[in-house]
Amino acid sequence: MSAERIRVRGLVQGVGFRPTVWRLAHELGLLGDVRNDGEGVLIRLQPADPTDTDAIESFCARLRAECPPLARIDAVERTRLESRLDTTTFAILGSDAGAVHTGIVADAATCPACLAEIRDPTDRRYRYPFTNCTHCGPRLSIVRGIPYDRARTSMAAFPMCARCRAEYANPADRRFHAQPNACPDCGPQVWLVDAAGREIVPAELDAPDAIAAASRLLTEGRILAIKGIGGFHLACDATHATAVETLRQRKRRFAKPFALMARDPDVIRRHARLSELEAEWLASPAAPILLLERRCDSDLAPGIAPGQSTLGFMRPYSPLHHLLLADWDRPLVMTSGNLSDEPPCIDNADALARLSGLADHLLLHDRDIVNRVDDSVWRLMDGRPRPLRRARGYAPAPIRLPPGFASTAPILALGGELKNSFCLIRDGSAILSQHLGDLEEARTAREYRATLALYGELFQHRPEILAVDRHPDYHSTQLGRAWAEREGLTLIEVQHHHAHLASVLADNDWPLDGGAVLGILLDGLGLGEDGTLWGGEFLLGDYRSVQRVGHLTPAAMPGGVQAIREPWRNLLARLEDAGGWEHWRARHPDLEVIRRLEAQPIGLARNLIARGLNAPRSSSAGRLFDAVAAALGLGGETLSYEGQAAIELEALASTFARTSGTESGYVFDLDCSNRPWRLDPAPLWDALLSDLEHDLPPACIAARFHLGFAAAISDMGARLARDLAVETIALSGGVFQNRLLLESVAGGLRDAGLTPLVHRRLPANDGGLALGQGCVAAALTGDAAGA
Missing domain, CATH: 3.90.870.40 (DHBP synthase)
Known part of the structure; x- marks a missing residue:
């Protein structure tokens, strides 16, 4: 028999996919029907001429080649039917409900055809601000359920007029089943x-x-x-x-x-x-x-x-x-x-x-x-645009997981505390929520919980495993622990930088059994395996496990969280470790940075450091950037937003690099005597303060720090790679949103004959953390291992 049942999976609802199927079927003389359901699109086909053996093959080839612009085909599964269909036409059927295994398309910018209409005084949608079609318009922002039909969107409140209904019902119209379809007569105002x-x-x-x-x-x-x-x-x-x-x-x-x-x-x-x-x-x-x-x-x-x-x-x-x-x-x-x-x-x-x-x-x-x-x-870095925040236009488009994760159990990864997004994993696919923000803010935390519930209903996702960060004070961790205990679910606590490593691996389609890589993870901080605060890490590992093989020399954070907001505290701590405050004050008594520090309560801060009270030591690369920025007077006494000092430091360095070319970088000390190796920034302070003493431009000093740090990072990475016999280096963490640093480190690793993995679809910051948590949980629970 020549009839087939064709299942199409991917982003295939609400994007004009069924009209494309209808058009191709008519052009190729095929009979049958097409419908949306919980798994995607279901097509039944047979050639009008039973002797035609090529029509369905041609249909499948053209379906991929002529896929609508917002659609994405992940799989086409074909099954031969035992008997011919009892039909003489090809029809578009209504949607079926059922278990949801398909995706929702992200909100899409206005297409050229709709833009032309709102600019045309003779068009009935002239200057109508809610014009859309299957190629553009709102999706995630208005949807309440799947299958994606008008009744399950906020457009249900606007019954279509006769002309809009005619467009909506015409398979040859680009507004066929465009769920937000409207005009000035019947739509929003x-x-x-x-x-x-x-x-x-x-x-x-x-x-x-x-x-x-x-x-x-x-x-x-x-x-x-x-x-x-x-x-x-x-x-x-x-x-x-x-x-x-x-x-x-x-x-x-x-x-x-x-x-x-x-x-x-x-x-x-x-x-x-x-x-x-x-x-x-x-x-x-x-x-x-x-x-x-x-x-x-x-x-x-x-x-x-x-x-x-x-x-x-x-x-x-x-x-x-x-x-x-x-x-x-x-x-x-x-x-x-x-x-x-x-x-x-x-x-x-x-x-x-x-x-x-x-x-x-x-x-x-x-x-x-x-x-x-x-x-x-997004930002163009290392040769291509890379995301800093993933939200409108991208979420919640599913991401196919790498080989080895095809049979994962339902997992919900709850993400981190800052720049939160969460991740649903099932059937070898990951759905990341849009950027939700910092859970420290009460309104955001409430919205986070509501969005979790919405996604659970939207995708009919019932997790069997919850993955959280190991930090006990994170809102997401506390929620996950309580949820797991209440529902009897498996709880996997994932170390912060292990999640970063797994995130960049998954973002680059690294297989579950692809072997260990060296991860260079640079960020603000995360709770480490040893209970201290990490943030400048070299980890050897994969999805299942990691080993700390190197790190930035830790320094105190006097005042605890206050050191995140006040960069001068990090500068004081680094100077204390690199010779002591009294040494530097005696050596450079007239430097402006010394006078600025003396205006702060440094006596109290030094006492905290000396006694180890409210001054946790951290290997954070972010805090090192804050210290250098404070030496140059950047960021003010108190930061107005997260990462401000580091961002201003990069801006200063980039200005110098663009206008003045290259400059020698500051020297870091590499201690390879014991594992884990240590990268110590102590030597840079003598050179930096001397440069300030000699009135070297701050932009030059910022550039020297960037170049020196990048060279030290790539050199240590290359040495460790040789020592550990690995060729792939994974780069992740929010510090790698610094374009100058990322490109310098990645370039240095390539020059050493190594392959750097850099984020492509997810942010390097904590916005990509949930995918890494979910992949680690899948690997550790064994559900992915047999795939």
């Missing part, structure tokens, strides 16, 4: 209010509609809260210094850079260097924020990105954004709609309550945001 909630009539501002009125207010220097796809933004004219400074004061975001949105590449190029690859990435359906090198002749307000050499740009990704920026030849600030450290608002009432003191006006609409989805952030 947008309106403008002032901070008190009073609606503003557009005619009052001599504007044709609310979006044009909002644009006019922005030109006057006003600050607007704008409800977008996955949450609210706060927007203002990026060239208006007073508006930018006012926004900083109201938002209480005093130093962290603002994201920018620009109409087109020409606008961006006036302010930042933009390569063709970066321009393509910005124009992709994901439309992320991309960090770009800032031009020195940019006329942006000084407060946009203080202390930075980069600017975070994105393109308009919804019809509303396109309409808002249509007449703007300069960028808009487009930062998260929240007070600093809080999660952004997603509903109108919350926005009016929380943002009315921040914004002068609010641009609202009545399509509910079901799931908060922040903007994704």
Whole structure:
């Protein structure tokens, strides 16, 4: 018989996949049907002519070649049927429910066809801000369940008019089964209010509609809260210094850079260097924020990105954004709609309550945001764009796990404390949540719990194993321990840097039984196997186990968590270890850095170090960056955001490297006498303080530190690799978001004949931690071993 049952797995719902199947079947003379169900798409096919033996083969080949732009085929499984189908047509059937084994497509930027419609005065969707089709529009942000049908989205509140229903029902239309399909007659609406909630009539501002009125207010220097796809933004004219400074004061975001949105590449190029690859990435359906090198002749307000050499740009990704920026030849600030450290608002009432003191006006609409989805952030590093934050445009697209993980039991990995995302693992696939934020903040912790419950229902995922970080004070760890005890689930506690190693291995498709690699894991800190705080680690291992074979020499963190917020504490601790405070004060009494330290309560801090009270020793690479930054007066006495001092230090070093070329790096000491080996930064302080004494430019000193540290890291990595007989080095941890350091270390390892593995789809920071936790749990429980 010539009839077949074809199962297609992957991202195949809500992307125009069934119309593509319908079209190909008609063109090839095939009969049967297609439907969505809990596992993906199910197709039944037979040629109209029973003697045609090639039609189904041609169909399968063309299905892969002509896959819709937002779809992703992971597998095509074909089964021959015993008898021919009783049909004379090819039909698209309604969706089946059932166990969910398929994925949800991420929210996608406006496609060219929809963009053309909203710009065409003769089109019925002219200037309609909710225009979409199967090639673009909201997905995760509006979905409540699977299969992905309108009734399971926030668009269920908007019955389609006759013309929209006709599009929705026509397999030849690109809006066939586009679940958010709508028009001005039947869909969501947008309106403008002032901070008190009073609606503003557009005619009052001599504007044709609310979006044009909002644009006019922005030109006057006003600050607007704008409800977008996955949450609210706060927007203002990026060239208006007073508006930018006012926004900083109201938002209480005093130093962290603002994201920018620009109409087109020409606008961006006036302010930042933009390569063709970066321009393509910005124009992709994901439309992320991309960090770009800032031009020195940019006329942006000084407060946009203080202390930075980069600017975070994105393109308009919804019809509303396109309409808002249509007449703007300069960028808009487009930062998260929240007070600093809080999660952004997603509903109108919350926005009016929380943002009315921040914004002068609010641009609202009545399509509910079901799931908060922040903007994704990427950066071109080591030859390709790499993620710093994975959210809108990417989550929750599944990631296929490497060979050996095909039969994993249901696992839920709960992630870390900062930059949290969690991970669902089942059937050899991982679903990472969107970036959720720092669980230290109460609102974020509540949202984290709610999102966990939503994903469990959305993907019908019932974990048998929970994976958590080993740190007992993490919110996610405490939640996982209580959950496991309550439900009788297996709990796997994964050491922080082991999870980082497993994350970069999985991100590079390293097989379960691919053998051990050397991991270089550099970050702020994580609880180590020995109960101390790690953060500058060289680990030999794989998914199942690791061995600490090297590390950065630990230093005290006087004041504990205060040392994370106040970089001078880390500088004092390093100077104490490298000769003692009195030695350096006597040797350089007139240095500004010495005077700055003397203005701090260093007596108390030194006492804590000497007595070992509230001064845990840590091998953290992040704290070493803070110490060097403090020596140069960067970051202030107290940091305004995580990583500020290190980011400003990189910006300074990058400026020097770009304008002055190469420079010799500071020397580190490598102690190979005992395992684990130690990399000691003590020698750099004499050279650094002498450079300050001789008025060497701070940018040169920052560059010398970066180059010296990178050379020391790659040299120690190469020596360990030879000693351990490995050829692959995995690089992970938030410090590797530093472009200068990453490229220098990866380049040094390649020059030594080694293969560095660098993150490609997940952040190197704790945003990628959950995938590593899940893979370690799968390996340790043995469910993956027999796959």
